[in-house]
Amino acid sequence: MALVLYNTLTRRKEPFSPLNPPYVGMYVCGPTVYGDPHLGHARAAVVFDVLYRYLTFQGYKVRYVRNITDVGHLEGDADEGEDKILKKARLEKIEPIEVAQRYTALYHKAMDALNVRRPSIEPTATGHIPQQIAMVQRILERGYAYVVNGSVYLDVELYRQDFPYGVLSGRQVEELIAGSRELEGQAEKRHPWDFALWKRAEPTHLMQWDSPWGRGYPGWHIECSAMSTHYLGVPFDIHGGGLDLIFPHHEAEIAQAHACYGEAAHHQARFWIHNNLVTIDGQKMSKSLGNFITIEEVFSGNHPKLSRGYPPMALRFLILQAHYRSTLDFSEEALRAAYRAYLRLMNAYRRLLQVRPHSYATYSIGAWKEKVFAALDDDLNTAAALALFFEQTDDILRLYRNEIYLSPEDLDSLKRIWQEVLFDILGLTPIHQVEWERWERVVNLLIHLRRQARSERNFALADFLRDELQRLGVRLLDFPEETLWELAE
RNA sequence: GGCGACGUGGCCGAGCGGUUAGGCACGGGUCUGCAAAACCCUUUACGGGAGUUCGAAUCUCCCCGUCGCCUCCA
Numbered sequence: 001m002a003l004v005l006y007n008t009l010t011r012r013k014e015p016f017s018p019l020n021p022p023y024v025g026m027y028v029c030g031p032t033v034y035g036d037p038h039l040g041h042a043r044a045a046v047v048f049d050v051l052y053r054y055l056t057f058q059g060y061k062v063r064y065v066r067n068i069t070d071v072g073h074l075e076g077d078a079d080e081g082e083d084k085i086l087k088k089a090r091l092e093k094i095e096p097i098e099v100a101q102r103y104t105a106l107y108h109k110a111m112d113a114l115n116v117r118r119p120s121i122e123p124t125a126t127g128h129i130p131q132q133i134a135m136v137q138r139i140l141e142r143g144y145a146y147v148v149n150g151s152v153y154l155d156v157e158l159y160r161q162d163f164p165y166g167v168l169s170g171r172q173v174e175e176l177i178a179g180s181r182e183l184e185g186q187a188e189k190r191h192p193w194d195f196a197l198w199k200r201a202e203p204t205h206l207m208q209w210d211s212p213w214g215r216g217y218p219g220w221h222i223e224c225s226a227m228s229t230h231y232l233g234v235p236f237d238i239h240g241g242g243l244d245l246i247f248p249h250h251e252a253e254i255a256q257a258h259a260c261y262g263e264a265a266h267h268q269a270r271f272w273i274h275n276n277l278v279t280i281d282g283q284k285m286s287k288s289l290g291n292f293i294t295i296e297e298v299f300s301g302n303h304p305k306l307s308r309g310y311p312p313m314a315l316r317f318l319i320l321q322a323h324y325r326s327t328l329d330f331s332e333e334a335l336r337a338a339y340r341a342y343l344r345l346m347n348a349y350r351r352l353l354q355v356r357p358h359s360y361a362t363y364s365i366g367a368w369k370e371k372v373f374a375a376l377d378d379d380l381n382t383a384a385a386l387a388l389f390f391e392q393t394d395d396i397l398r399l400y401r402n403e404i405y406l407s408p409e410d411l412d413s414l415k416r417i418w419q420e421v422l423f424d425i426l427g428l429t430p431i432h433q434v435e436w437e438r439w440e441r442v443v444n445l446l447i448h449l450r451r452q453a454r455s456e457r458n459f460a461l462a463d464f465l466r467d468e469l470q471r472l473g474v475r476l477l478d479f480p481e482e483t484l485w486e487l488a489e
Numbered sequence: 490g491g492c493g494a495c496g497u498g499g500c501c502g503a504g505c506g507g508u509u510a511g512g513c514a515c516g517g518g519u520c521u522g523c524a525a526a527a528c529c530c531u532u533u534a535c536g537g538g539a540g541u542u543c544g545a546a547u548c549u550c551c552c553c554g555u556c557g558c559c560u561c562c563a
Contacts, residue, residue, distance in 0.1 A: 028563095029563075030563090031563075032561090032562080032563095037563095038563085039563090040562075040563040041563055042563085043563065044563035045563080047563090073561080073562090074560095074561075084561080166492095169492075169493090169558075169559085170492055170493070171491085171492065171558090171559070172491080172492085174491095192560090193560080195560070241563070242562075242563030243493095243494090243557070243558080243563080244557075244558070244561095244562055244563065245562080245563070246493095246558070247492090247558060247559065247560075248558095248559085248560045249560090249562095251560095252560090274563095275563070276494085276557090276563095277556095277557075277562090277563070278563085279556075279557095282555070282556070283555095283556075284556075284557070284562090285562095285563095286561090286562070317512095318501085321501075321502065321503090321511085321512070322501085322502065322503090323502085323503075325494090326494095326495085326502080326503090327494085327495075327556075327557085328501090328502095329501075329502095331500080331501080333500055333501075333513080333514090334500070334501045334502090334513085335501095336513075337500075337501060337502095337512060337513035337514080338501080338512080338513085339513095340512080340513060341511090341512045341513070344512085375503095381503075381504095383502065383503050383510095383511080383512095384503055384504080384510075384511085386503095386511075386512085387502090387503065387510055387511035387512075388510090388511085389511095390510095390511055390512065391510095391511080394527085394528095397526090397527075398527095401527095454522080457522075459522060459523075462522090463522095463523080463524085466524080466525085470525085475525065475526075476524095476525070476526080477525070477526045477527075478521070478524085478525075478526075479526085479527080480520090480521090484526085486526085488525095
């Protein structure tokens with residue numbers, strides 16, 4: 001059993017092994033904090049959270065770095081757009097740092113709700129300006145960049161004389177030339193496909209720093225290179241992010257690493273891993289299409305596409321039910337189905353904890369257990385792993401009702417795997433144990449009353465109790481000798 | 490135009506040459522005071538065409554369609 005991951009760099013699944021066991025360095029591009037976190041942020045964060053958790057579960061000492069981009073991320077065309085954070089600050093007439101901190105807080109709140117573990121280190125771009133300047137300077141010294149009017153650009157033409165450019169995205173510079181647009185204000189670049197490492201700031205620019213080239217601010221790509229290498233070295237084990245970052249962002253990062261550290265950089269990271277996107281009605285979510293759904297809107301139901309709100313675990317479950325490299329088409333129907341499926345597993349888990357061991361067994365779970373971990377090992381196939389748990393739900397009810405038996409060892413093992421895989425690795429959250437017990441007592445009391453009413457043929461009262469419990473999300477399961485219950489939507 | 494991905498049953502979604510994926514929804518039956526749950530049964534698949542093979546959703550080719558990236562994006 002060994003974890004195999006799909007590496008965008010080689011376009012193959014490769015067995016994972018760290019460069020310096022037992023340590024694993026993992027860097028994932030975090031959000032640009034200028035707007036509400038949306039379904040795309042949720043997916044990326046959950047996918048890499050599962051990878052982080054699984055590596056940790058396997059005993060690796062993982063240093064997980066996920067940055068906050070709070071400067072330098074431009075919108076619009078070609079190094080000439082307005083900084084996203086600044087634009088927001090200008091529109092709302094507040095300081096850029098207020099924008100960054102507000103949306104960082106909202107991001108954290110959403111991630112906490114989704115039970116996404118915080119990374120080991122969460123560096124901000126503005127907090128690492130010296131490291132970025134140093135990296136730009138070194139690239140200049142090595143001759144792969146040039147200074148124009150206080151801005152610094154990576155010279156792709158020179159770079160590609162020594163290193164291939166476009167290996168990650170499969171792009172050829174010639175094609176880029178053919179497809180590149182003539183854009184305003186690009187005159188100072190030697191070639192249109194050169195990209196900015198450092199940008200000169202006008203005196204009125206709200207975020208600017210001193211540099212050897214005058215007042216300015218960093219380019220988007222250099223931030224990630226500087227922060228990842230600062231905390232993880234070069235090369236490190238895993239670099240992650242959304243599919244849409246492959247070009248130009250990650251391609252530029254690789255170029256910067258080589259330009260700065262030479263061949264030894266080895267594409268900056270051993271594994272480049274990319275999650276696919278969330279679509280709505282088959283199209284990518286984007287602000288311009290207006291089909292944008294924020295995480296908070298899913299929770300509150302305050303969106304035209306939703307008739308009601310759904311708990312965070314419904315969304316997490318939906319994400320886990322698809323393989324991370326497939327597109328995930330979002331709809332309320334799919335979300336509701338995921339929520340019901342999640343409840344079914346949680347009900348089964350609770351019942352599993354109540355199963356009593358027996359001295360003999362009618363079946364064993366060894367093969368099943370292997371399949372679960374084989375699924376996770378196979379490029380993190382969470383969808384297949386979850387499907388295996390549904391195989392167990394029916395058996396758990398039979399176990400509970402003493403229709404089939406497991407050995408005490410297998411029963412312990414089964415409980416442990418449910419705990420480890422569903423909660424520790426996939427990061428689902430169970431209903432808290434204390435809450436369960438409180439519910440248990442109250443509901444059992446009502447069940448007792450209802451059974452009494454039924455025995456007296458007082459069906460009006462019995463049905464009233466059943467219906468009111470249903471309204472509270474408690475579904476009763478009548479068996480001849482007893483009544484069980486479980487949570488329902 | 491270049492690069493890439495994908496098209497699976499009502500919906501979502503695994504699948505990487507031979508086994509029922511799974512979830513949600515639907516129909517019939519058993520059970521039930523009536524239901525629900527459970528159990529049993531049934532139905533709805535692999536975009537189209539050709540090829541390779543004893544055997545293809547799975548490999549090859551062609552066609553059709555959808556989507557992503559090509560300096561805003563998770």
